[in-house]
Amino acid sequence: MALLGAEDQGGGLAADETVWVEVRTLLPSTEEGLTLALSGEVEDCVQELLRRGRRVLYGAEGRPGREAAAAMDRIGDVLRDYSWEKLNAGPWREISKAWRQVYAYGCFFGALSQVAAGHPLATAVRLCDLGLLMGASVLDNVLARLVRVLQCHLPRPAVEVPAQRARADPPPVPAVRPEDAVPHLHCPSLEHFRDNFLIPQKPVILEGITDHWPCMKKWSVDYFCQVAGCRTVPVELGPRYTDEEWSQKLMTVSDFINQYIVNQNSVGYLAQHQLFDQIPELKEDISIPDYCCLGEGEEDDITINAWFGPEGTVSPLHQDPQQNFLAQVFGRKYIRLYSPQDSENLYPHESHILHNTSQVDVDDPDLVKFPSFSKAAFQSCILMPGQVLFIPVKYWHYVRSLDTSFSVSFWWS
Structure with a gap:
């Protein structure tokens, strides 16, 4: 086994050493520069553990050796x-x-510690x-910058080609009456x-306002596997969140695509509000609609959600606490809308969670x-x-997806 920091036979840096050099450029040059400030109080033993991790990281001139990497790994485990x-x-x-x-x-x-030890x-x-999903930003959002470097050194995940199989005819597209x-x-x-x-709080479909978005030409199932295939995201499992068997699971985007989009073994839906913060490459391909400026909040108060799933995915009849722009990127969705004035006719759940x-x-x-x-009177549309x-x-x-579909919603006040 080559010593940490050794050069390869061609005279250049070994592959794992090259990654460490790139990672090291993200960190302050001195131990004192890596601040461990927290937005609140924690036990003294936790503060000491943070300082010990910092000392181990900066204890070597170059890349931490195997013992140091193992020590840093243990510290990370205890903190988590x-x-x-x-x-x-x-x-x-x-x-x-x-x-x-x-x-x-x-x-x-x-x-x-994983990078320093040369692990996959x-x-x-x-x-x-x-850390991006459950934690809060530290060191100028270092985890987002770190993962962007690391994923460049991972091979692109493959999308499986499913075996030919008999496929049931899709359900007919719902009719939308002109009235x-x-x-x-x-x-x-x-x-x-x-x-x-x-x-007056009336629904409307706006056309032409996303024509300049790069995602309209770039995004596809294959593109998501290319850009984010190695990334871990929460996936909702089950036809709809009101079903007893509905659950959530963490998995990579490529595994989600292979299992639920390509092979369609069961119903899974990538629905989350952190995707664009977690993977900023995607956020660069969309824009907040100008009409949101008519709201009372600031731009930072707007919640951007991602909705990615196969044909047949359903969001049960529900209401949201903010104004919503639902932008369709690819695929089609059938949507039915009811006024809040008809709430009594729609029988909301009595429980607080599903009210x-x-x-x-x-x-x-x-x-x-x-x-x-x-x-209850309703309006409907097929969002293209x-x-x-x-x-x-x-x-x-x-909402029901009529095809494999990706939508972006903007919640604003």
Whole structure:
């Protein structure tokens, strides 16, 4: 086994040493420069463990040796395990940011130990993603910068080619009656949109406002595997989140694509609001719609969500607490909309967790159990690539993917 830092036979740096050199450029040149500031109080023993990890990292002139890498790995494990207990001690909104930062530092030291030891980089990338998903930003968002370097050295994940098999005919595309159709507008002015749709809270489909987005020409299933195939993301498993068997699982984007998009072994949906922060290469391909400036909040208050899944994925009839622009990038979606004034006819769940979700199965409503549902008037549409649907705050909406589909939603106030 070659010594750490040795050169290869051609006189250049060995491959794993090259990665370490690139990683090292992301870090401060001195131990004092790597600040360990936390946004809150934690136990003194945790602070000492953070300082010990820093000392190990900067204890060697160059790349940490095997013993140092192993020590840093153990420190990362302890930090992650201890902070994980704190992260699961209560509601997420009540978790101290300091403990999320401790978890991020644990992922940081763990990822660096994997690189220093010359281990497969996929483990280091996964640790970075866990820190980005569960932790809070540390060292000028070092985990995002670190993972961007590491994934350049990973081979592109392969998309499997499924064996030919008999495929059931897809369900017919729902009919949209002209009298129920959501109106369309091409690039309306801010004033026109505000006066005719935002203030009166009326749904509308906007066309032409995403034509300049790079994603409209670049994004595809293959592109996602190329750009983000090695990245670990949370995936929702099950046809809809109201089903008893619904669950969540962490997996790589390439595994998600192979299992749920290509082979369609079961229903899985990549639906999350952190994807664009986690993978900024994707965020560079979209833009916040100009109409969001009509809201009361700042741009940083806008939540951007990703929705990526196979044909047949369903979001049950539900309502959201903010205004929503739903932009379709590829694939088609059938969407049905109900006014908040019809809420009583839609039978919301009585539990606090699902109070924003209807008990009615829109595809097969039980009118004996929910007789007033037939009284509720609705609008509907088939959202096509390049179209953006404005869903007013608290408007009930049901969504079904008619194809493999990727959408981006912007929640704003």
